[in-house]
Structures are given as C-alpha cells and as structure tokens.
Amino acid sequence: MQKSIFITGATSGFGKACAVMFAQLGRPIILVGRRIDRLKELQESLSSKAPIHIIGLDVRQKKSVESEISNLPEEFENVDILVNSAGLALGLKPSHETDLEDWETMIDTNIKGLVYCTRNILPKMVKRNMGHIINIGSIAGDYPYPGGNVYGATKAFVKQFSRNLRADLLGANIRVTNIEPGLAETEFSVVRFHGDAQKANKVYEQTDPLTAEDIAEIVFFVATLPPHINVNRLEVMPTCQTWGNFAIDRNGLSGL
Numbered sequence: 001m002q003k004s005i006f007i008t009g010a011t012s013g014f015g016k017a018c019a020v021m022f023a024q025l026g027r028p029i030i031l032v033g034r035r036i037d038r039l040k041e042l043q044e045s046l047s048s049k050a051p052i053h054i055i056g057l058d059v060r061q062k063k064s065v066e067s068e069i070s071n072l073p074e075e076f077e078n079v080d081i082l083v084n085s086a087g088l089a090l091g092l093k094p095s096h097e098t099d100l101e102d103w104e105t106m107i108d109t110n111i112k113g114l115v116y117c118t119r120n121i122l123p124k125m126v127k128r129n130m131g132h133i134i135n136i137g138s139i140a141g142d143y144p145y146p147g148g149n150v151y152g153a154t155k156a157f158v159k160q161f162s163r164n165l166r167a168d169l170l171g172a173n174i175r176v177t178n179i180e181p182g183l184a185e186t187e188f189s190v191v192r193f194h195g196d197a198q199k200a201n202k203v204y205e206q207t208d209p210l211t212a213e214d215i216a217e218i219v220f221f222v223a224t225l226p227p228h229i230n231v232n233r234l235e236v237m238p239t240c241q242t243w244g245n246f247a248i249d250r251n252g253l254s255g256l
C-alpha cells in the first residue's frame with residue numbers, strides 16, 4: 001500500500017501550498033480544514049496528480065479527530081508524513097487587555113488540535129516503524145514580542161513537544177521536525193485581526209515577506225531528505241526581518 005501524507009490547515013496558506021507541493025509525488029494525500037468548499041476545489045485541482053481525500057474537520061474536536069483518523073479509507077490509511085499546519089494567532093493586544101476567548105481558541109487549536117492529530121496518527125507510524133511529523137511552529141515560539149503573549153506560548157509548546165516526541169521515538173525510525181517561520185504573507189494576519197484586511201495588509205506593506213510556497217518548499221525539502229537525516233528545528237525569516245533592541249522603560253515613560 002502507498003504511503004500517504006496528512007496535511008492539516010490545507011484550505012489556506014502553508015497547508016494549501018504543501019498540498020500542491022506534495023501532489024507532485026503522486027502519493028495519496030489527506031487534506032484537512034473546516035472550509036469544505038475550499039477543500040473540494042483543491043481536491044478537484046490536484047486529483048489528476050494524486051489521490052486526494054478531504055476531511056472537513058475542526059481539529060479542536062477531539063472525538064471527530066479520532067473518528068476521522070481511525071476511519072480513513074484503505075488507500076489513505078498508511079500515513080507516513082503528517083504536516084500539522086492548522087493554527088492561528090488572534091489579536092495583538094497586551095495580556096491585560098486581550099480577549100480570554102481568543103487565548104482559549106489559540107490554545108485549543110495550536111496546542112490541543114495539533115496534539116489530537118499527532119496522538120491519533122502516531123501509533124500506526126510506530127507500528128510500521130516509519131514516519132515523519134512536521135509541525136509548523138513559529139519564531140514567536142523562540143522570541144517574545146509585545147502582543148505575542150499566548151500565541152508565542154503555543155508555539156513554544158509546539159517546539160518543545162516536537163523535541164520531546166523525538167526523545168520518545170528513539171529507535172522508532174520516525175522523524176520529527178519543527179519549522180519555525182517568521183513573517184509570511186498568507187491569511188494569517190487577516191485572521192489575527194478578525195477579518196480587518198486593511199490592518200492585515202499593513203503588516204506586509206513595503207516588505208518582501210516569505211510566501212506560503214517558500215514554506216512548502218522547505219517542508220518538502222525536509223520530508224524528502226534521505227531517511228537517516230532528521231532536521232530537528234528549522235528557523236526561517238525573510239531577509240527583510242531581524243530582531244530588535246531590548247526594550248527598556250525609562251522613568252515609567254513607556255506608557256502602561
């Protein structure tokens with residue numbers, strides 16, 4: 001049976017670009033996201049290249065994740081690569097002003113959703129003694145910034161979870177990689193600003209950001225390296241982005 005590829009967040013951005021990229025292998029691909037119309041469109045456009053199975057699924061729904069993964073059609077059940085791309089940031093307000101529900105949504109999606117998908121796919125990988133879990137973390141999981149509060153913390157979780165998976169999986173022949181992108185133009189900022197496209201566009205104004213296709217190329221690269229090579233973490237920024245100075249409050253003038 002052919003080895004399949006399971007991609008979450010396939011309706012947009014990195015996940016969608018990964019679907020297009022991996023379709024060139026001709027292997028069965030499972031595409032996951034909530035917006036089923038987009039999944040259908042993608043299935044139609046890729047089905048001449050690879051068998052595509054779509055699942056309209058909210059990764060926060062533990063029972064549904066479990067049931068969809070345990071009931072994959074035979075052609076797709078041999079999952080060899082899991083790309084955990086479903087995720088989001090909500091808001092950029094400081095911690096004392098932020099919406100607690102936004103925090104919960106990020107925790108439920110970026111942490112719990114990713115964990116549900118991984119936990120349900122992993123046992124069969126272990127049984128088959130092969131597999132590759134590719135998580136989409138973020139530079140926000142490495143470096144703090146104002147307004148990054150819970151979003152960055154969820155990505156720090158993803159980073160450490162990825163490393164701990166590696167520790168658990170010693171001898172199981174399963175690779176785990178955390179990709180940590182910086183500024184990339186996708187629907188990410190529109191989602192972060194709750195649909196305010198003008199505010200989202202400003203984030204990328206006069207920059208040359210990473211694209212979804214750039215990240216898909218990197219995901220594809222780590223996945224197609226010889227099997228004895230495990231890229232643990234890969235941090236990537238656009239050339240136009242670096243770090244800032246440390247912030248220092250002088251005589252209480254910073255404004256809080």
Ligand code: NDP
Nearest residue numbers: 009011012013014033034035058059086087184186187188
């Ligand atoms: P997009 O908003 O373009 O894509 C996000 C994807 O996640 C969509 O397909 C969306 O599908 C899916 N998703 C969100 N919530 C859920 C859910 N509850 N259940 C299932 N699917 C869900 O953003 P990106 O492609 O940029 O983001 C992908 C990942 O990359 C995220 O984890 C993000 O944190 C991370 N990242 C993004 C960066 C950037 O600057 N763009 C930089 C670093 C990391 P749908 O809404 O249809 O369910």
Ligand code: 8X3
Nearest residue numbers: 138139140181182183
């Ligand atoms: C997305 C990158 O810098 O907006 O994870 O947090 S950033």
